[in-house]
Amino acid sequence: MKVSHHLYDQLSRITSEENVMVDELIRNHTYTKLGGKADVYITPESYSEVQDIIKLANKEEVPFTMLGNGSNLIVKDGGIRGIVMNLQKLSSIWREEDKIIAQSGARIIDASRTALAESLAGLEFACGIPGSVGGALYMNAGAYGGEIKDVLESTIVVTKEGDIRTLTAVELDLDYRTSNIPDKGYIVLEATFALKKANSSDIKEVMDDLTYKRESKQPLEYPSCGSVFKRPPGYFAGKLIQDSELQGTQIGGAEVSKKHAGFIVNKNNASATEYINLIRHVQKTVSEKFGVQLEREVRIIGEDPVE
Structure with a gap:
């Protein structure tokens, strides 16, 4: 589809012109280095901007696609029509008591490293998973005997109507490499992982071992x-x-x-x-x-x- 000046102007008002790219090559944003052009590629900087973009897409009846960091994704050579949104600029990670809270665009690897720095155990399995936090929830990512559903407590999502909701892990129906996120049309904004205090040297030993296994075999x-x-x-x-x-x-x-x-x-x-x-x-x-x-x-x- 040809992007109208009307749509471009409205998206630029929601976020900023530098966050709105027309005819952007998706292969520049995927681990496979595959994929044609997105009609509009947008990188919002706040939860309210995400909401407003979804509401605008609904109002204008423009196709909408959510893109993580493209680590478990193949985009076809013909590209993607409509609006493609990436939350890479929502990437903060912080600790609250025995929990790590990470925004959707953060890498799940960085969440595991933050847990290590805070002497919190439970995310070691994720130390080699290249996806974003949002993508990890989307597919209940896992490795070496651990998976997201083992540690996820809750998540904040935007619904396909543009409403913000807080959901428990149980409400996502997490199973082997699946969740109800795609069926429900949720967009993950934030995840809270419930972890346990542990000795950082013990956590690091596990992570080093998993990193060695990954680098030697993959x-x-x-x-x-x-x-x-x-x-x-x-x-x-x-x-x-x-x-x-x-x-x-x-x-x-x-x-x-x-x-x-x-x-x-x-x-x-x-x-x-x-x-x-x-x-x-x-x-x-x-x-x-x-x-x-x-x-x-x-x-x-x-x-x-x-x-």
Whole structure:
């Protein structure tokens, strides 16, 4: 869609002109380095600005998409129509008693580091998860036996109508890599994590061990979306892919990692189409060889490119 001067002016009045970008390349804002243009890319600086942007999108009937820091996301080459909002400027983290409170745009890694600095245990598992706090709640992110639902106490969200609500963790229906956030259309503004006092050296020892495991086993030298697939019941996705002899398989610039079969890396300026086609090839091959359907953990959004 062509962005009207009317829409641009209204968005600029809600926040500021420097926070409103037209025809912004999404690949500049995703871990995979994939994705076409957003009609409007906006980075609000307050909760009230988020509310007003949502209300304006509703009033003007403009499509609206929430984008975290793009660590578990593939945006198609045709980009995203309407307004794309990123909360990267809402990134404060602070302590209140035995709790860490983090805004949606903060990295969950930084929340875990703040917990370490405050001698609070419980977020160690998140020390290597690259997503934002909002994204971590969206998919109930987890690693090494821990997950968000283990420590989340409550969250502040904006509803799709633009109202602010405080919800308990239970109200989010957190389950393995899922929540009701997408179905309800919530936008996470803030999360409160209930932690426990502990010795900082013990916390650091756990985090150092998890960091070593991550860096030694994962292909962090290339852009990727992290683990592409959910763990199928009774199996490990990476082992199935490895046993299907798919490591090193390439479509264009996308490759099934030789270091960790559960990762697909953007090795050489891949397009989103190439990346998605490789995901589908892996799913098809594993299904034919083992009869197991690999379900994507990564989200795919946006439009196909115009031929």
